[in-house]
Amino acid sequence: MLDDSLLDDPAALARADRDHALLALAGAGARVRTALRLTGPALTALRPEGRPRAVLVAGHGTALTAGQALGALSGGATLVHPLAAADALPSDPFSSGLSWQLPGWAGPLDLVVVLSTTGVEEGLIRLAEQAYARGCALAVLAPEGRPLAEAAQQVRALPLPYVPAAVEEPDRPDPQVDLPAEDPGAFWAYLAPLLALADRVGLLRLAEDELAGLADLLDELAVGFRPDAAAYRNPAKGLAAQLADTVPLLWGEGEPAAVAAERFAAMLADRAGCPAVTGRLPQALSSHRGMFTGRLGGGADPDDFFRDRVDEPEQLTLQVLLLRHTPAEPGADPAEPAPAGHPVRRARRLAADHDVRLTEFAGTRPEPLAALAELVALTDFAAVYLGLATGVES
Structure with a gap:
């Protein structure tokens, strides 16, 4: 269970961070x-x-x-x-x-x-x-x-x-x-x-x-x-809170983003005890499609409506985190949607059709190394915050 209050308490975070993971990052x-x-x-x-x-x-x-x-x-x-x-x-x-x-x-x-x-x-x-x-x-x-x-x-x-x-x-x-x-x-x-x-x-x-x-x-x-950055202004803390009680599908578009997804999955396992599944677009659209209609999918609770759920633990849900490298091109409109048939557009539609949350994180700098740094830093901090807020011991 995620302790939301801990994310906004720097002193409590310091006490929980016994192996100084935040300082190392x-x-x-x-x-x-x-x-x-x-x-x-x-x-x-x-x-x-x-x-x-x-x-x-x-x-x-x-x-x-x-x-x-x-x-x-x-x-x-x-x-x-x-x-x-x-x-x-x-x-x-x-x-x-x-x-x-x-x-x-x-x-x-x-x-x-x-x-x-x-x-x-x-x-x-x-x-x-x-x-x-x-x-x-x-x-x-x-x-x-x-x-x-x-x-x-x-x-x-x-x-x-x-x-x-x-x-x-x-x-x-x-x-x-x-x-x-x-x-x-x-x-x-x-x-x-x-x-x-x-x-x-x-x-x-x-x-x-x-x-x-x-x-x-x-x-x-x-x-x-x-x-000490408030959770509402700290994207890493916000991502950590979003990941609680979910099984994330980490999809990468492009080589740097795909590596960042693999890194994030390893950090979630190591620092937060959280399983995650990685994939690259467009291959992940077919290889992971069955998970959208399985037990973790958005509309996948066909059991008896009248079942007593009071004493049942919180059910894990599926969500997609799409990591991308999207350098801004001169004169391009950043709000312009991806063209029809583009893997990102297909990913959005797949998630929407099955009521699965999809969130995108993009490295926007033109150099692939800088974009990799943006994605890895965000996800590294998020994994550590999630482990601290859920009481996972390192």
């Missing part, structure tokens, strides 16, 4: 600046120079989402997905079953990037060794002094800096019995070095001040989503 801009400052000198040692044939990004959780974001922004990143394995690592039991395998064609023309916030995954260490044996260019982002960082030195990998959150580390649960929540600001600590590296090798072309502008934009967005 507010510090995203600072982490980007620090990461860029530390990454610049490291990139001068990259060998070989020039654009690789392919970039393969390996990691799990937020690291993998950052790799997906790089792929969406550049169109050239290939992801190495984690595969189940039987090995065990007592120091990190929840990632011990992960193993990574390079595709058979990977070789000296390719760049492998390995990402980890813990730096203890044996699967990633073996992947780094495998990439070295294949002659791949290799970059590793991991905390200093951890096994993965030490292995990176042995295989002559380019070390990329992992910038931790500048907040006091909370007391973590016993890793043998519970899985700690991920650092909510780690997404930008991963993505900033990845973007700098991609720009260095020619995978994407960023404007001279675009990465510095990203840090400034994240600061600006954090001010708007801050805990």
